[in-house]
Amino acid sequence: MKINKLFITALTGMISTSAAFAVTDGNSGNSGHEISKVVSGLAMGSGIFIMLLLLLWLYRLSVKLRVEAKDRKSDQKRWRQQQLSALNRKDLSHVLTHKAALRKRTGNNAGIVMAIIFMSLLTAPVKAETEPVPELLVKSPGMIITVTLILLPLMIAVWYTGIKISRLIRRIQFRRIENETADLLTTADADPEFYQQLLERKASLDFKLSDEELGSTVFPADQKGLLHNIAEVDSPRFLAAKRKASVPHDLDKALVKVVLWYLVSATAWLVLGTSVGEYLGIKFVAPDADHVSWLSFGRLRPVHTNMVFWGWSSLAMLGLGYYVVPRVSNTVVFSIRLAYWSLILVNSAVLGGSLTLMAGINNGGGEYREYIWPVMALFGGGIFVTLYNYYRTIGKRTTTEIYISNWYIVAAMMFVIVIVLVGYIPQWQNGLGETIVQGYYMHQAVGMWFMLFNLGLIYYFLPQQLNTPIYSYSLGILAFWAQILFYTLIGTHHFLFSSIPWWLQTVAIVGSVGMLIPVFAGTTNFLMTMKGNFHKISRSYTLPFYLVGIIFYFTGSMQGTAEAFRETNLVWHFTDFTTAHSHITMYGIIAFMLWAFIYTLVPRLTGKEPGQHWVGAHFWLALVGLLFYTVPLMIGGTLKGMAWQSGKPFIDSVVLMAPYWLWRAIGGSLMWLSHLVFCWNMYTMTLRRSEDEIRKEVMDALGDHHIISNPV
């Protein structure tokens, strides 16, 4: 009854929402009509679905009944075995103490069974009737009412039959067990061997552990200092405590320092760059927020994108790379000095680039290629220095093989230098050449630099955090070569239907579909590595970041493929859908993964952990913010594309975006807030003096003056 009620509520809910739709869509009567059509279709579909479920249930009952009615006593020995193992201690003692009392068996239930099967056969025509109905249904309301009227009593009849059958089954079951017990008793009386078996079985079931087999009453002592993360709870908690990071490694202090410099400057660029982004989002809602040339939308937009690209993501990746590359090579980094040079070069590129962009000096419009060449040369130089450093580090590795992380990382470094060169060398940039190169440049910068580098990092950090080996090395290798093959081809899918050669557009689409291979391989690899470890997620404050990153790696990349087809590009190209996509990937994948790595690594470098509730706040603000940001933009972008297709005046497509841009600003604000929290967490993990540090200082001050004399 409760289910029925629920169903009715759901149905009325659906109808009322459809009515609401019809009201809001007042001027287009067509869509209202279509929605009511959809709703009636849904209602009918669910009716038929329930009918089928009922029939399935009925079928299951009749099968059960047939099984119950079978004569089981054909194989005497097997039957005895079954009985023996089915009885528990209590039953056994009942049997053993029971005085034999024979009862005559009644005949079997063949008659009733036949009747039931006949009844279930009767319901079969009902099924046959429901099949052809859907075609007729949608056509006229009269038909719908008629079919509903027929269907309702039929459903009730089937349900009632089912209830009857299950009652019958229970009765038969009861009688069978009664008979079996009687048989058991007679056999036990007549057959001493079986009686003996029963006794043995009883003895083995009566066995009990003394609870002292494994140890003694001595309280355990942690003699080797191996126990960590002992959580004692004596009151209900609002926030669950997560595992603490393990004790810091004995690392080269100089390396720790340089890695922290990278991560801290990356954090600074993140906060700055997303503040700019947040302001840009506000400008969509309030275009007259300021009339200052340096802060106008067209100038700030590339400031935002380039700052989070080259400032935040790239510096964070390089810094993490300085930890991972020597570690998986089982050696120390080639040169710390070079690492600082690279840091200075990249930082000055971002600083100089942002200032020149705001001053109105840019390279001429291509996305992510807005820095003029002297600025980009600084960046390229910084990357080259680090590439050389990594390469020499790997060259003196003490392992035979090169761990897969180092494939991805070094490849990403080499490729980004090639990409920057191709993007900035003027020999092939005239006319449409610029656009062809732009397609290549902007997409390679994303996929061959950020994605490839991050994949390299996750191949180290994910197994490390889960304390389990990577699922498959081969999948990693497959993904590596497939990524190079397909990703390189797909750049021009940003210029479908433009005047670049048609064949090049087609190659890009084929490449985009080919990306399914590395994405599936990578996702499978990460999820299978996590398999069996999912319980660890709830006990960890870093693993949720990994999980979100992996999920967005799959969905974001799939979305990219979906957008690349000509038919979908028709709707989504040039709209805010692409903005949503770029945030799902650069934020959902790259930023979330980088945070995962940073929260994993920094406490191990400094021995200082962030407040777990602060990490939680960061995670949820960022995730919810991202969803608030992207989902409305995807919906709005789709509607915008459809408005263009239907030939509506352009300004209509601007007006319709207003609520979605507001949502974007709200989501963006949450994301921005999460970065402030992250910034605080970075401070806690690095500069903030922890209690341990103060204690250490006090202890050090004690010095040797207070040698406690041994009382023994």
Place this chain on the structure above:
Amino acid sequence: MDLYSNHKKLYMAALGFFLVLTLFVAIMPALSNQQMTAVLPGSRPLNNLEKEGKNIFIAEGCVACHTQQVRNLDMDKNWGSRPSIAADYAGITRTDIWRNTATLMGSERTGPDLTNVGNRQSSEDWHLLHLYNPRLVVSASVMPSYEWLFELKEYAYPEDKVLSIPGAGKEDRKVVASRQAMALVAYLQSLKQQKLPDGRAVPVFLYNEDAVKTSAATSSAKRETGLDGEALYASNCSSCHQPNGLGIPGAFPSLKGSNIVLDPDPLVQVTVIMKGYDGRAGEGYGAMPAVGTNNNLKPEEIAAIINHERSSWGNQSKQVTVEEVKMIISSLK
């Protein structure tokens, strides 16, 4: 395999693979495109003022929201009479030693495409007002204001271009367009899609749903009634004359109660739409461009626009037929 334990071999293999693909997918197509395409005959390079304007267009990052490419899609028909082709961009080369080529094709269309804006909206007054504050002329616009391209002066010199700001009092300071603003407008006015030379096949617009519809509906009358005069007005006229038909006092005349609109004989109205109009410059109104000709409006579309104007905002005048409009247009040629 040795490949996986020899870092030199591994990295050289990956780099080589990537370089080969890069050559195939980026460098070679770019080079061949550069060599194979020439500028269209009859196209003229930008003059100095327009070049200066283009540099401002680049510096302000206008490309973030405005594309300059007409795709070969039916939905892009509003932005040009034909799809853009490689030759349209062939004349664009490196801006200067610091800056790369700017084809400015763009990747997002938050604002309208500008390929053909010089034809679509050639009014200098409109552009200046729009740059000073877009919401003065298009109330729903989200474009930034480019106030810093204008100067405020107590007294304007005779050679100064003074903007007539709606609602501004006589005592208010004059808004004068700087040379930069004039240059930017000159660049925008220079953006005109070139006609293809005779004999050259015009690329078609794909995904044309209209063609399917017309072949299905045989009577042309049915199509005619399907045209939405209000939407066509919004696309072609309302940026100046405003959605409420009132125009902008001092800049663009009102159509509400306008003698030309209310005239039962549509001759003048059609002529103004097809040929442009400069009759009220004395009152401070800007010249109207030949919207009908520039935007390739069909007689059916013009009739729909005229009928919308004649029946909205309190206007009540005789509706026109397509035949009438056709006759007038052919007499104009």
